[in-house]
Amino acid sequence: MSQRSAGELTRVLAVAWKDVLVEARSRANFAAVVAFSALVLVLFGFALGPDEAALTQAAAGVLWITVIFSSVLAFQRAYLLELEDAALDALLLYPGDRRSIFLGKMLGSLAFVFAVEAAVVPMAGVLYGLPVLTTLGRLAPLLALGTVGIVALGTFYAGMASRVRAREVLLPLLLFPMLAPLVIAAVKGTQVALAGDPVAARVNWLGLLAAFDAIFLAAAYLLYGAVVDD
Amino acid sequence: MSQRSAGELTRVLAVAWKDVLVEARSRANFAAVVAFSALVLVLFGFALGPDEAALTQAAAGVLWITVIFSSVLAFQRAYLLELEDAALDALLLYPGDRRSIFLGKMLGSLAFVFAVEAAVVPMAGVLYGLPVLTTLGRLAPLLALGTVGIVALGTFYAGMASRVRAREVLLPLLLFPMLAPLVIAAVKGTQVALAGDPVAARVNWLGLLAAFDAIFLAAAYLLYGAVVDD
Amino acid sequence: MRSDSVVPEWVARSRGSLLRPGPALAAFGAVAVAFFAWAQRYGLQTLPARDMGHLQKILYVHVPSAWIAFLSFFVVLVAAVWYLASRADAADRLAASAAEVGTLLNGLVLVQGMIWAKPTWGVWWTWDPRLTSTLVLFLIFVGYLALRALVDDPERRARWSALVGILGALGVPVVYMSVRWWRTLHQVQSTPSTMDPAYATGLRLNAFAVLFVAAYLVLLRRRVARVEAAVEAIEEERALRGVEA
C-alpha cells in the first residue's frame, strides 16, 4: 500500500515535471503570459479610467480577473499539449491510478500560475497604486488559497472540456459559475487586506476560501477518474 | 477583371459560409460564448459592486471588455478549425487571391461576434441598469464600428498567432495593445451614448472609430498576403 | 562530402572570436561609452543651481532614452518595409536588433520615470497620457519580440515580424493621439512638458551620447544575430544529416 502510493507520487511528480519542462523549453511562453496580464491591467485602465478613484476601487476585482484569465490560458495550454498528438490517449494507457494525472497536471499549473502571480501582483500594485508590499503578509495567504481553488477547478474542467469540440469556450462556461463564490470571497478579502474595510472585515474571508478549496479539491479529485474514463 | 472579382467574392462568401456552417453544426459553441460573456458581466458585478454608482460608471468599460474577450475566443476557434486536420494547407492550395481567405474569415467572425453582442448588450442592460433600448440608435453604430475594428485586427493577428507554439497567449499579446485606441473611443462613445457626458461628447468618438477601422482594415487586407505566403 | 561545408566561410574564418566585436566596432563602442560619460558629467555640472537636487539628474538619461527608443522603433519600421521589399536577411537582423535595443530603452524610460515619479508626484504610476502611451508602445514591442521568440522558421519569423512591426509602428501615432483625447478631457496632472532652456545643451549632448551607445548595441546585436543564424543553419543541417547516423 505504502509502496503503491510512493509509486503514485512518482507519477504525479513525473506529470508535473513534464509540464514544467515543456514550459521551460519555450520560456517565451511564460513571459508572454506575464505580458498578457500586464495588458489586461492596462486594458482595464482604459476601460475604467482615467478617473483614479474609480480605478482604485476596482483594483481588487481587476487583480483577480487578471489572475483568472491568465489561469485559463494556463489550463488551455496544459491540455492542448496533451491533445496535439493524442498524447492524452498515451497518458491514459499507463497503468496506475488516473487521478495521479489530475494531481500532476494540477501541480504543474499551480507552479505556473504562482509564477505568473509573482509578476502580476507587483505590476498591479504599481499601476493601481496598491500597498501590496506593506500588506503582503495578509495578501499572500489569500492569493495562495484563491489560486489553489481556481487551479483545482480549472484542471478538472480542462480535462473534461478538452475532450469536447468547443473546448476553449466550454472551459470558462463550466468554470465561471463554480468560481463565482470563490472569486467573490477572494475579492472581498483582498479589499479588506488592502484597505481595511471594517464592515467586510467581520467576515472571515480566508476561512471561506479554505472551505471552498477543500470542497473543490476533494470533489475534483474524486470525480476525475470518471471524467477521463470512456 | 470584373469577372475575376466576382469569382473572388464567391470565394469570400464560401469561406464565411463554411465558418458559419461549422458554428451552426455545433451550436453549443455559440451558447457557450454567450454564457461566458454573461458570467464575465456577473463577475464584474461582484468585483465592483455593490456600489450602484460605481457599477453604472464602469458599465461601458465592462461591456467592451466582455466583447473583446469573446472576440478573442471567436478568432481562436476560427483558426483552430483550420488547424485541426491541417485544413489551412488545403485552403492555401486553392488558386486565387489569398486575401479572399482573410475577408472570408473576417466576415465569418464578424457574424459570430455580432450575434454574441445581440445577446450580451441586453444582458448588460439588465444587470447594470443601462438604458440600452432607448439609446439603441446611438449604441448600434458604435458597436458596429468597434466590432469591425476588433475583428479586422484580430483576424489578421490570429492568422499568425494560431500557427505558433503558444498560440493562446500570443494572440492577445499582439492584439490588445493595438486595440488601446479602439477601446478608448468605444468606451467613451458608449458612455456618451448612455449617459450624455457633456465633456466627453466634445470629441467625435464615432468618427475616431471609423478612422481607426479604415486604417487597420486597409493595412490588414493589404498585408495579409504576406501572412500566409510560405 | 565536405563535412564543414555547412559553416559559412566568414564564420569559419573568424576562429572562435565570433562574439567579440571586431576592432572597428570595439573602438566605436569605447568612444560611445566615453562620450556618454562625458556628456553626463557636462550635463550635471551645468545644471542651474536651483535645480541641483539629485532628482533632476535623471533627466539626462530619461529624456534621451525616450527619444532614442522612438528612433529605434522608427528604424524597425524602415527595416521591416525593406525586408518585405527585398527579403534580405540583413533587413530582418537590423529590425530585430533595433527592436531589442528600442524595447530595452523604452523599458528604461518606464523604470526611470517611475523612480522619478515616486518622490515628485508621490505615486509610482499615474494614467497620464504620455506615461500611458509609453507603456502601450512598450507592450506593442514586447509582443513583437514574443512573436520572434515563438516562431522557429527563420523565413516565416522574418516575414511575420515585419508585418507586426509595420502595424505596430502604424499604431504608435494612433495610440498617442487617442490617449491624449482620452485623458486631456479631464484634469491633467503635472506633465513633464515644461522644460527650461538651461537644460537644452546638456539634453542635446546626452541625446547624441545615448544615440551612439544605442547604435553600438544595435551593431553588436546584429553581429550576434548573424552568428545565431549561422548556428541555426548548422543545427538544421545536422538534423537533416542525423537521420542516417
Next chain:
Amino acid sequence: MDLEVAAGESVALAGANGSGKTTLLRVAATLLRPTRGMGAVCGHDLVADADGARAHVGLLAHRSGLYEDLSPYQNLAFASRMLGLGADRGTIEAVLQRVALAAAAHERVRALSSGMRRRLALGRLLLAPRRLLLLDEPFASFDAGGLDLLESVAGEVTAAGGSVLVATHDLKRARRIVVRTVWLERGRTVQPPADRRSVADAPRLVGR
C-alpha cells in the same frame, strides 16, 4: 537535386525516413518556399508564379485537411466553391459515389475511419482536373477498393497528359502506378546541401 517529370509520366519518390520526400512535395505544392533553387509546374515558376502553379496541382498529404464538424458532402461543396466551380449537387454526389462514401455523405467527418477520410481527401482532388498529382504515402489506410480507386485516378491523370509524383516506402504497390523511381537521400544533391530545405534545390517539375 534535379528532377524532371514528363507529361503523362508518373514517378515514385523513395528514401529513408526523414530524407525529404514530404518536404519536396510541399515545395512542389507551393506550401513551402524553396530556400534555394527553383522549380516550375506546367511552366509556372513555384515562387514567381505560385498562384499559377497552384491551379494545376493536387496534393494528398499526411493529414487530410478536412473540416471535422462538417459532413463529407459539405466538405466537397466547400472545396468546389473554392475552386470556382459552384457547388453542383450532381457533381458532388457523383464524386461521393465514386469514392464509396455515399452512405456516409451526411455524417460528421470526425466520426469517419482513417481510410474513409483518405477517400474523402482523394474525392476532393476529383472535383477539378489536375496536371500534377502529388501523393504523400497514399497507400496507408486504403483498403483494396481504395487502392483500385487510387490507381484509376492516377491513371486518368497520366492518360490526360498530366503527371503523378508519389512519395512512398511501399515500392511494390507504387509500381501499380508509377513507371520509374527516384531515390532521395538528404536531398540527393551532389554537393551536400547547406540547408535542410535544399532538397528543393532546383526541383524542375514540368507537368507538360
Next chain:
Amino acid sequence: MDLEVAAGESVALAGANGSGKTTLLRVAATLLRPTRGMGAVCGHDLVADADGARAHVGLLAHRSGLYEDLSPYQNLAFASRMLGLGADRGTIEAVLQRVALAAAAHERVRALSSGMRRRLALGRLLLAPRRLLLLDEPFASFDAGGLDLLESVAGEVTAAGGSVLVATHDLKRARRIVVRTVWLERGRTVQPPADRRSVADAPRLVGR
C-alpha cells in the same frame, strides 16, 4: 464477434475501410468501453479490471501520442517514469539507439519526419515488456529499416509468450509478422449490428 488470440500468437485484422479495426484495438487497449459484450487481456476483464489489463497492453496508434516540444529523450524519460521504471539514462539511450534516433535524441519532436515519430512511438513500447501488442496500420511511414525493426519487436513479444494484433490493409507485409488473419466486416457478427460500435461485441482477447 469472437476473437481469441493465443499466447505467442500473432494475428492480423483485415477489413474494408470503416470495418472497425481501429475501434477494436481501442477497445482492447481500454481506451473505449465496449457498448456490449466483453473482453479480457491476460485474464483481466477490459471493463471490470481495466487497470490490470492496461499493464499488459502496448498500442501503436494512428497518432503517436508524443509531446511535440520535448525531445525524443525527454519523451522516453517521461514514459519510463510513468511506467514506474524511473528514468535510467542507459536504458533510454539503448532504446533510442535501437530505433535509430540517437542522432536526433535532443531535437524537438516537432521537427521530426513522420517515420521518425513512428520510430519513437515504437521505442516507447520497448521500455517495458508487453503481453499484448496492438499495432494500428504499423507499416505506414516506416522505411525498410523501420520495417525490420517492427518485425523484430513483434518477434520478441511472441517469443516471450505474448501476442500481437495488427490492423492493416497490407497483408503481404503483415505476413512477415503474423501467423493468421481475421477479417472484419461491420464487426463480423452474424446478425447485422444495430450499432456502429457493435464491432466490440464480445471481443475476447485472451493474451495467455
